[in-house]
Amino acid sequence: MSRNEAKPRMLANLFLPIISLKRRGSSGWMVIFGLIIVLDLVTMTLVGPYIAPYNPSESLAGAPIKAPPSLQYPFGTNHLRQDMLSRTLVGGSIMLQVAALSVVVCFLIGVPIGLFSSYVGGLFDGIVSMIIDAVYAFPGLVIAIAIAAMLGPGVINISLSIAVVYIPSYFRIVRSQVLSIKELTYVEAAKAIGAKWYTILIRYVFPNVIPSIMVVTTINFADAILTAAGLTFIGLGVTYDIPDWGWDLTNGRNYLATGAWWMITFPGIMIVLLALGFTLMGEGLSEMLNPKLQR
Amino acid sequence: MILMGLRSYIATRILLTIPTLLLLLSAVFIIMRVLPGDPVSLHFEKKADPELMDAMRHTLGLDKPLWQQYIDYIGGLIDVGYLLKNGYPNLGKSMQTFEEVGGQIFSAFPATLELAIYSMIIACILGILLGVVASKSYNSILDHLIRGFGTITYAIPVFFLGIIFQLIFGVYLGWLPTGLRISPNVEPPATITGLYTIDSLLEGNLFKFAESLKALLLPSLTLGIILSGMFVRLTRTNMLETFRSDFVTAARARGLKERTVTLGYVLRNAFLPILTMMGLQFAMLLGGAILTETTFSWPGLGRYIVNRISFRDYTAIQGAVVVFGLFVTIVSLVVDILYAYLDPRIRL
Numbered sequence: 001m002s003r004n005e006a007k008p009r010m011l012a013n014l015f016l017p018i019i020s021l022k023r024r025g026s027s028g029w030m031v032i033f034g035l036i037i038v039l040d041l042v043t044m045t046l047v048g049p050y051i052a053p054y055n056p057s058e059s060l061a062g063a064p065i066k067a068p069p070s071l072q073y074p075f076g077t078n079h080l081r082q083d084m085l086s087r088t089l090v091g092g093s094i095m096l097q098v099a100a101l102s103v104v105v106c107f108l109i110g111v112p113i114g115l116f117s118s119y120v121g122g123l124f125d126g127i128v129s130m131i132i133d134a135v136y137a138f139p140g141l142v143i144a145i146a147i148a149a150m151l152g153p154g155v156i157n158i159s160l161s162i163a164v165v166y167i168p169s170y171f172r173i174v175r176s177q178v179l180s181i182k183e184l185t186y187v188e189a190a191k192a193i194g195a196k197w198y199t200i201l202i203r204y205v206f207p208n209v210i211p212s213i214m215v216v217t218t219i220n221f222a223d224a225i226l227t228a229a230g231l232t233f234i235g236l237g238v239t240y241d242i243p244d245w246g247w248d249l250t251n252g253r254n255y256l257a258t259g260a261w262w263m264i265t266f267p268g269i270m271i272v273l274l275a276l277g278f279t280l281m282g283e284g285l286s287e288m289l290n291p292k293l294q295r
Numbered sequence: 296m297i298l299m300g301l302r303s304y305i306a307t308r309i310l311l312t313i314p315t316l317l318l319l320l321s322a323v324f325i326i327m328r329v330l331p332g333d334p335v336s337l338h339f340e341k342k343a344d345p346e347l348m349d350a351m352r353h354t355l356g357l358d359k360p361l362w363q364q365y366i367d368y369i370g371g372l373i374d375v376g377y378l379l380k381n382g383y384p385n386l387g388k389s390m391q392t393f394e395e396v397g398g399q400i401f402s403a404f405p406a407t408l409e410l411a412i413y414s415m416i417i418a419c420i421l422g423i424l425l426g427v428v429a430s431k432s433y434n435s436i437l438d439h440l441i442r443g444f445g446t447i448t449y450a451i452p453v454f455f456l457g458i459i460f461q462l463i464f465g466v467y468l469g470w471l472p473t474g475l476r477i478s479p480n481v482e483p484p485a486t487i488t489g490l491y492t493i494d495s496l497l498e499g500n501l502f503k504f505a506e507s508l509k510a511l512l513l514p515s516l517t518l519g520i521i522l523s524g525m526f527v528r529l530t531r532t533n534m535l536e537t538f539r540s541d542f543v544t545a546a547r548a549r550g551l552k553e554r555t556v557t558l559g560y561v562l563r564n565a566f567l568p569i570l571t572m573m574g575l576q577f578a579m580l581l582g583g584a585i586l587t588e589t590t591f592s593w594p595g596l597g598r599y600i601v602n603r604i605s606f607r608d609y610t611a612i613q614g615a616v617v618v619f620g621l622f623v624t625i626v627s628l629v630v631d632i633l634y635a636y637l638d639p640r641i642r643l
Contacts, residue, residue, distance in 0.1 A: 138578060229455075275452075
């Protein structure tokens, strides 16, 4: 098998699951449905600032405090006379930034280490695996709390503290795949024609790992969103000034006893929808790639 | 492969726990001490007098070189004399109250344990029950509904579900308390195990038992439902796979009742992976417990951490993280041993 032949076939394999989504029955529909939810919410967050009826961070002079939903304020107002609809429209921005950044960091660290470590094997792989497994077994939120508490607020800091928690997922999935791929005959063939180890890893092994990484990435997005919301809930969030679903939900809880359900429900449902979109994509993809592999 | 007995398996497994534990403790130390951010200046938000900050560094031993601090920290944890004298390991002193962190954690721990146990029971019962029902009605509407339940529970932040429950059952219906382990009007049972439901029974006080159960219901239901999704999925898949086995067909061919086949043959064999999952889920449960405790003002370890965060009490945070780590390690050790006991193949 020459290099030129091998490459297009692998690329086709990579996109095949997406092309034939609809033919894959219920799992294909799960992916499509999840994708629609996510794209909708991302679009909403992007255009939110332009279509919001009021300034989301402004205390509206004429508005009542904690007003229930009405025609004028369809999602009600909060304790600062801010319009909840406007806040809900723009409130995904921080959460999406944090999730995207932490996923990128996880990917850039977890995948190369996973590829290299499992390809090299031996003592190095043993030690790295042991460290990663120790992190993996630890409650993720506790690690994120410890790091976030030390690094302080800010999008980058919060993203990093979440990234540390999910690097092991990438490492583990890559490792489990590479361990079987590296024994295949085409890798042996590549070695025989004198390919360098990094050429083998990048051109022959990596493309075959991508589908599994896609599953981990989507699930990771959902987890990162939930962890970011959790950190905000216990007071380690990014900031207080910018409208954010996590912060609105946390804050609304203080007024629970007054029965102001609208302050909690709308931001909460947005977080659930966003996480659900990614979870559906992840579950659908994972069923398509490997019907027996159930997370 | 060498055949090993159960006893030598347990010994090896315990020995392997030591490096894992050391690794974990070192990771916590690196995060809390070596990463940028000096606990003392963070604690005072850089507003205090430098002399005061130096005095605090000295009291807490933070002015020593890092390697010395590391040795003190690990040494404190393995100081058996201290452990026997106080009943808890030496985790240093709080930056806020200068009390022993170990003691504070020790008194908060039973609340978390009680919440964790009841949540786990709810998650297992709900998850396994729904999983069995879904696998029996494979590909029907019921099956799809149950799978949908599993997916949604994965996507709901545990505190959001808790807040919704508080709103419905606490604020609107007024049926259940929305916080604390027992109503403030009721004297808590005398501490024997620290678990209110057990202590009140030991005291023979059924009223207190009912009260503590009432307080437990919403928090453990919240955490239990969130965790049950995993069990639903796992039970369903394993049941479906086992239903296809030859021995199930054989059991049916012998004319056994479907109920006997499902519970006695299929569920029994699908149970081992579920047991492993229980161990793994314990870690997730503890993460969820932090948020649940904050939602329900539950005075456990999670709420302790959150409180200490607001005081910027870094030594206390470090201590609590270490205890979480110890707990997870012990649980996974117990699960592995249990697994080996139940499934002889593991010992090979």
